[in-house]
Amino acid sequence: MRFFLILFLLVTICLQANTIKVCESCKIKTIKEAILLAKDGDTVSVKKGIYKETKINVDKSIYIIGEDYPTLDGQNKTESIFAAKAIDFVISGFIFKNVGLSYTKEIAAIYVSNSTNFNIKNNVLEDVFYGFIIQSSNFGLIQNNKITGKSINETTSGNGIHVWKCKNLRIEQNIVKGMRDGVYLEFVNNSFISNNTSQNNVRYGLHFMFSNNNEYHHNEFRENGAGVAVMFSKSIKMHHNTFHFNWGAASYGLLLKEINDAEIYDNIFEQNTIGINIEGCNRISYKNNHFIRNGWALKFRGGCYKNIFEFNNFVSNAFDLSYNSKLNDNKFEANYWSDYTGYDLDKNGIGDVAYRPVKLFSYIVNNTPETLILLRSLFVDIINFSEKVSPVFTPDNLIDAKPLMKPIEL
Amino acid sequence: MFKIIKYSFYDLMRSRWSYVYFAFYFALGFVLLFLNNDINKAVITLMNIIIVLTPLIGTIFGVMYYYNSKEFTELLLAQPIKRNRIFLGQYLGVSFSLALSLVLGLGVPFVIYGLFNSPAIFDFVLLLITGTFLNFIFVALAFNIALSNENRIKGFGYAILMWLFLAVVYDGLFLISLVIFNEYPLDKISLFATMFNPIDLSRILIILKLDISALLGYTGAVFQQFFGTLLGMIISFVVLSFWVILPVGRIALKANKKDF
Numbered sequence: 001m002r003f004f005l006i007l008f009l010l011v012t013i014c015l016q017a018n019t020i021k022v023c024e025s026c027k028i029k030t031i032k033e034a035i036l037l038a039k040d041g042d043t044v045s046v047k048k049g050i051y052k053e054t055k056i057n058v059d060k061s062i063y064i065i066g067e068d069y070p071t072l073d074g075q076n077k078t079e080s081i082f083a084a085k086a087i088d089f090v091i092s093g094f095i096f097k098n099v100g101l102s103y104t105k106e107i108a109a110i111y112v113s114n115s116t117n118f119n120i121k122n123n124v125l126e127d128v129f130y131g132f133i134i135q136s137s138n139f140g141l142i143q144n145n146k147i148t149g150k151s152i153n154e155t156t157s158g159n160g161i162h163v164w165k166c167k168n169l170r171i172e173q174n175i176v177k178g179m180r181d182g183v184y185l186e187f188v189n190n191s192f193i194s195n196n197t198s199q200n201n202v203r204y205g206l207h208f209m210f211s212n213n214n215e216y217h218h219n220e221f222r223e224n225g226a227g228v229a230v231m232f233s234k235s236i237k238m239h240h241n242t243f244h245f246n247w248g249a250a251s252y253g254l255l256l257k258e259i260n261d262a263e264i265y266d267n268i269f270e271q272n273t274i275g276i277n278i279e280g281c282n283r284i285s286y287k288n289n290h291f292i293r294n295g296w297a298l299k300f301r302g303g304c305y306k307n308i309f310e311f312n313n314f315v316s317n318a319f320d321l322s323y324n325s326k327l328n329d330n331k332f333e334a335n336y337w338s339d340y341t342g343y344d345l346d347k348n349g350i351g352d353v354a355y356r357p358v359k360l361f362s363y364i365v366n367n368t369p370e371t372l373i374l375l376r377s378l379f380v381d382i383i384n385f386s387e388k389v390s391p392v393f394t395p396d397n398l399i400d401a402k403p404l405m406k407p408i409e410l
Numbered sequence: 411m412f413k414i415i416k417y418s419f420y421d422l423m424r425s426r427w428s429y430v431y432f433a434f435y436f437a438l439g440f441v442l443l444f445l446n447n448d449i450n451k452a453v454i455t456l457m458n459i460i461i462v463l464t465p466l467i468g469t470i471f472g473v474m475y476y477y478n479s480k481e482f483t484e485l486l487l488a489q490p491i492k493r494n495r496i497f498l499g500q501y502l503g504v505s506f507s508l509a510l511s512l513v514l515g516l517g518v519p520f521v522i523y524g525l526f527n528s529p530a531i532f533d534f535v536l537l538l539i540t541g542t543f544l545n546f547i548f549v550a551l552a553f554n555i556a557l558s559n560e561n562r563i564k565g566f567g568y569a570i571l572m573w574l575f576l577a578v579v580y581d582g583l584f585l586i587s588l589v590i591f592n593e594y595p596l597d598k599i600s601l602f603a604t605m606f607n608p609i610d611l612s613r614i615l616i617i618l619k620l621d622i623s624a625l626l627g628y629t630g631a632v633f634q635q636f637f638g639t640l641l642g643m644i645i646s647f648v649v650l651s652f653w654v655i656l657p658v659g660r661i662a663l664k665a666n667k668k669d670f
Contacts, residue, residue, distance in 0.1 A: 293451075316451065364585070364589065367589070367592070368588055368589050368592050370588050370596045370597060370600055371585055371588045371589065373600055373604070373614060373633065374581055374584065374585055375617060376457065376458055376461070376613060376617060377581045377610070377613060378461075378462050378577050378578050378581070379577075379578045379579075379581035379582045379585065380581070380585075382578065
């Protein structure tokens with residue numbers, strides 16, 4: 001019996017992972033060396049200090065943990081600092097500095113390719129060109145990283161988290177500032193993006209291309225060059241996000257292009273030039289969204305069918321809706337419109353007169369953008385009123401037949 | 411002249427109309443802030459009102475005051491006072507009392523609601539400045555009309571027509587011309603056209619400051635470049651000043667030649 005116990009203990013000790021320490025006064029002074037020595041399941045523990053290393057290949061199932069935020073200095077070489085290609089690995093707790101810049105090679109602070117089950121968390125990236133590039137990988141968690149860049153224009157800048165051809169990722173609680181796109185996803189399916197903050201990026205806060213069945217929620221997007229773009233994707237859920245202060249001549253909170261079967265609910269769009277720009281989108285359900293003080297709350301660019309808008313708040317927007325065709329196949333029902341002037345005689349909370357969200361002036365502005373300088377002129381109010389009484393130019397059936405009298409609570 | 415200003419001013423103060431006007435703005439300011447509780451939003455709503463109402467009230471007051479005090483004016487003309495001084499004194503008296511009602515009527519509620527701690531203070535001050543300018547402009551225009559028309563009814567009619575033209579019809583014509591000449595580059599023209607209407611000029615000056623500028627897209631960029639810069643600001647205020655100086659000049663000229 002005792003023999004077995006000792007054998008068992010020996011086996012567990014042998015199986016137990018080792019921890020390899022890296023520091024300036026340790027035996028092992030570089031992370032590269034430590035990774036060479038490590039076996040699957042080992043932990044490489046990096047103590048505080050400055051490590052001038054690039055091209056650290058992670059090809060084993062190891063944990064690379066920085067303690068007290070050691071700094072990795074890329075010395076502006078055109079090489080990624082970490083290049084990972086493994087199953088089961090963790091990179092956590094580092095500060096990345098002076099990561100190189102290249103217009104021809106794909107380099108980033110952490111470059112992950114053909115990996116599964118990876119975990120990148122608690123890193124701080126300062127003034128990087130590309131933060132993370134994740135490619136052909138599955139089941140990854142990217143959490144709690146802080147990425148900042150100094151992007152000035154689109155052509156000379158990179159993305160914070162750049163993901164290409166991946167599945168089942170989770171991108172959570174990251175803060176991305178001053179990059180080109182905060183988070184860029186292309187051919188990424190079944191992923192979740194939540195609780196991130198993406199701000200002051202030159203182009204988009206979040207950018208989807210050809211990515212299906214994803215969900216993003218509880219994110220904050222503010223002051224980005226053009227807001228958030230979701231393009232050519234199917235079945236995306238967007239909820240509890242905040243889009244605000246995306247303000248500029250070609251800016252919007254959310255850009256939807258060729259999106260089908262999406263669900264958009266419980267989002268807040270505040271003070272964007274255009275709340276949602278909708279182009280070629282079908283069968284999207286918009287529910288419980290709040291559009292507050294946008295230039296245009298919704299701008300339809302055409303080719304949109306069978307979209308349903310219900311229980312949304314439209315409060316103090318310069319234009320609630322801009323619509324460019326006479327044909328309407330979208331349904332607006334039971335929304336709250338702050339411009340609604342109807343009455344509710346039977347006191348059931350639903351206005352007795354239908355509301356027409358498209359104003360004549362918004363139709364005119366669509367055709368002749370220069371006329372916008374007459375915004376808030378008395379004359380414009382008068383023509384809007386007369387159009388409201390007897391619609392001639394705006395689509396006949398574009399009405400909210402059951403406008404709510406009171407706003408929906410946040 | 412100062413005595414006449416003082417006299418006209420006190421006359422209006424006593425006539426209760428100034429108080430009504432003051433009370434109107436005072437109530438308006440409080441109601442707006444009570445309903446919104448957000449100074450920023452209240453400033454936007456207020457803009458709509460100031461742009462339309464200040465010129466209207468300025469016009470009506472100006473015409474009314476001139477006709478009502480006509481007998482007293484004739485009495486004054488018999489005294490050894492320069493004609494210019496009499497009329498300019500009356501004009502300034504009316505304008506100042508109206509401007510005072512506007513500034514105090516709106517200023518007090520906003521100050522009570524914490525204007526000084528709000529970032530909207532510059533927008534609000536700009537609003538009051540343009541409102542005051544509109545006041546001076548429209549009272550001057552109204553005096554001009556009244557001086558040229560002995561018939562009260564005619565004078566009133568022309569004054570209201572002038573207000574209607576500048577507040578509504580001008581924008582209509584502007585809109586139609588923009589739609590018709592759609593194919594041409596219109597931004598410079600529209601910039602130029604706004605200079606000829608003080609109401610439009612002040613409206614655009616304010617909406618560009620209230621950050622609606624980004625809505626305006628390309629045209630907005632041209633406008634923002636013009637009005638957004640210090641130079642543009644100065645130019646627009648110079649134009650607004652011209653809108654005051656030219657009618658006032660005509661008052662002086664007309665008053666010297668007019669047969670009473």
